[in-house]
Amino acid sequence: MRFAQSPIHLLNLGNVSLLICSVGILAAGCSKPSFEANRLAAASFLESQDQQKVDELAGSVGELVEQVFGPPDAPKWPENAPTAVDMAEVERCAGPVGRAYDKVERGLYRKHCVQCHGITGDGAGPAAALLAPYPRDFRRGTFKFKSTSIGSKPLRSDLVKTIEHGLPGTSMPAFGALRNRPEFEKDIESLAEYVVFLAIRGEVERRLLKRAVDSEETPSLEDAKRVAASVAELWVNASANVVEVPLIPDVPPAEYAASVERGKALFTSDQASCFKCHGNEGKGDGVSQDYDEWTKDWTIRVGIDPASKSEWKVMKPFGALKPVVDRSRNFHLGGLRGGSTEQDIVKRIVLGIDGTPMPAITVSETDPNAFNLENVFDLARYVASLTGVKPETEAATDSGTANSAKGAQ
Ligand code: HEC
Ligand code: HEC
Structure with a gap:
């Protein structure tokens, strides 16, 4: 198998530099953050813990995904893919926190979400390991609380509801207070767009990793665009999978x-x-x-017992957090x-x-x-x-x- 080496994506610096930026210590010298390659999925699909092999695969696919979706400070929508997100909203959420020349606030995701969900939307922000349940890894494209059938994408309104009301009993906060300020009134909708962008990007990466392993070839840019179009299609058609939920009547x-x-x-x-x-x-x-599917994906699927530390810890170098039931x-x-x-x-x-x-x-x-x-x-x-x-x-x-x-x- 041949995979181009891509050291940039393998550096685990995204969150670290971001943290420093957000507390303003090194504000002038902040390097631009990059999306992190999905090394855990690469290790899982390869069924290998050979660091070099995993890094080569994750790095080459990560580079391809960056060509299609851009880096965190300059997101772009894949050419020829159906429009599944509003890129104007995505751009408002991406990039560093601050106001642009037009006085509109930017960097909403880094302002509100990154400490838990991570710059890549991998659910592995700096606070993640301390939380139970862990913050959601958006990159599977799977969401829990929605109006659509199992296996389908959520509606925007489902994501908006989660962001607005939070998830009680978990650390996922309610951001409903943003509605009280006219200048932040629409931020929740924008953030939902960005979650979809990260989810599509992450799922495209996963599918390309799987494809690379199955075909033993690095996918081409054309492959990446095609995969992006088919994942985007799922989101565009989400409303076709809404399940009619009967209204429960009041009874004496x-x-x-x-x-x-x-x-x-x-x-x-x-x-x-x-x-x-x-x-x-x-x-x-x-x-x-x-266990949930996020955990089973890199444990049970590849024959690792998530309850056995000696077994699951082999995936730790690739970013795995302790499996929790x-x-x-x-x-x-x-x-x-x-x-x-x-x-x-x-x-x-x-x-x-x-x-x-x-x-x-x-x-x-x-x-x-x-x-x-x-x-x-x-x-x-x-x-x-x-x-x-x-x-x-x-x-x-x-x-x-x-x-x-x-x-x-
Ligand atoms: C303090 C940590 C924390 C912050 C900050 C946070 N989240 Fe979450 N989020 C979580 C946790 C934990 C979960 C998973 C809860 C679960 O599995 O039931 C979650 C889940 C989600 C989900 C998945 C819902 C589903 O149906 O599966 C979405 C979407 C989401 N968060 C969006 C956001 C957005 C957007 C922001 C920023 C505006 C944000 N979160 C900020 C902790 C956080
Ligand atoms: C195979 C195990 C299993 C079975 C069977 C099961 N549940 Fe659950 N249920 C769960 C798990 C696990 C969760 C939490 C999932 C999560 O949020 O991550 C859950 C969550 C729920 C919730 C959502 C709670 C919330 O916080 O929103 C409700 C309601 C619920 N179950 C009701 C039921 C009812 C009623 C039945 C029988 C018809 C049932 N469950 C059968 C495992 C199960």
């Missing part, structure tokens, strides 16, 4: 109590199996606990990540949580082996009752299908 108190009871029985039934992961009482202590939720702690209203919970049950062990369930009024709508509502009311959020105090943060239509790009 007596009916409500019966519904919660039925939900509890279903929760602990073999048919629904919720208890296997969430435990009999929904405390997140079921027998089945597993993606425990199922303890509902009694309240503050659910995807929203705590009954409607939010219905949405989670119907859609599942992509990239995690939480499955989507099939709803059908005709198939006796599937769940019907009443079953889903019963389950959602039971789960909501555990969180302590009273139905009458619920704020409608998200209204299923109504929101989906608005979110279509």
Whole structure:
């Protein structure tokens, strides 16, 4: 296998120089940050921990990706790819923090997100290793809290909701306060564009790495552009994969109590199996606990046991963080990540949580082996009752299908 060497992308300096820049110590002498090559994916696809081999592959693909998407200070959109992001917004988020000649604020991503999500969107910012769960690595192109089916891209409105409201119970903050200042009012939408840019860029890189390993050849610039176009296409068509989420009706108190009871029985039934992961009482202590797809990607997929330090530590030199089990939720702690209203919970049950062990369930009024709508509502009311959020105090943060239509790009 032949791969051109590219030392620039192998230097792990992006975050470090950035940190120094952001605290202003060396403001005058800051070197321009670069996107970091995905060495972990390279090692995983190669099924090798040979540093030189991994660096050669990651470096040559990283260089190609830079030709197509540009460096962090000068992002560009791949030629001939369908327009999946608004580059004017992307440019506003990219680059160093500050105001340009037109007084418009720039560098929003480095101002608000980089310490956790990293300059490359790899979820490995300087603060990452201290956080549980780890910040999201956008480069798989997989998102958890969305209106679309498992395996599909989220809508912009899903990302906007996450950035605006945060993910309760995790370190992902709510940026909703930006809405209170006229000059920052649209920043959340811009940041969502930038997340999509980083996600597309990262997924293109991953696909090119895989392709290089499978074909034992360095991909060409034309290959890179073609891959970029097909990944962009997935984002452009995201709204085709929206799943209709039924609206949960209000019920009178007596009916409500019966519904919660039925939900509890279903929760602990073999048919629904919720208890296997969430435990009999929904405390997140079921027998089945597993890792998420981000972790499995470089462990289980290549035969590494994530629970064994002696096994997983071979991937540490490539940027791997200690694998942590993606425990199922303890509902009694309240503050659910995807929203705590009954409607939010219905949405989670119907859609599942992509990239995690939480499955989507099939709803059908005709198939006796599937769940019907009443079953889903019963389950959602039971789960909501555990969180302590009273139905009458619920704020409608998200209204299923109504929101989906608005979110279509
Ligand atoms: C203090 C750390 C921190 C900061 C700052 C932060 N995030 Fe996050 N973010 C997280 C964590 C942790 C997660 C993963 C939570 C999970 O897995 O449930 C996350 C997840 C996400 C997700 C994925 C949601 C999904 O559905 O999968 C998006 C999108 C996101 N963050 C965007 C941003 C943006 C944009 C900014 C800056 C405006 C930002 N984050 C700032 C910690 C942070
Ligand atoms: C195979 C294991 C598994 C099964 C079975 C399972 N869950 Fe989950 N569930 C999880 C995991 C893991 C998470 C957390 C995923 C994450 O956010 O990373 C989760 C999260 C959730 C959430 C979202 C909480 C939030 O913070 O937004 C809800 C609601 C939920 N589960 C309900 C259910 C219900 C109801 C059932 C049964 C129909 C069920 N789950 C079955 C593993 C499971």
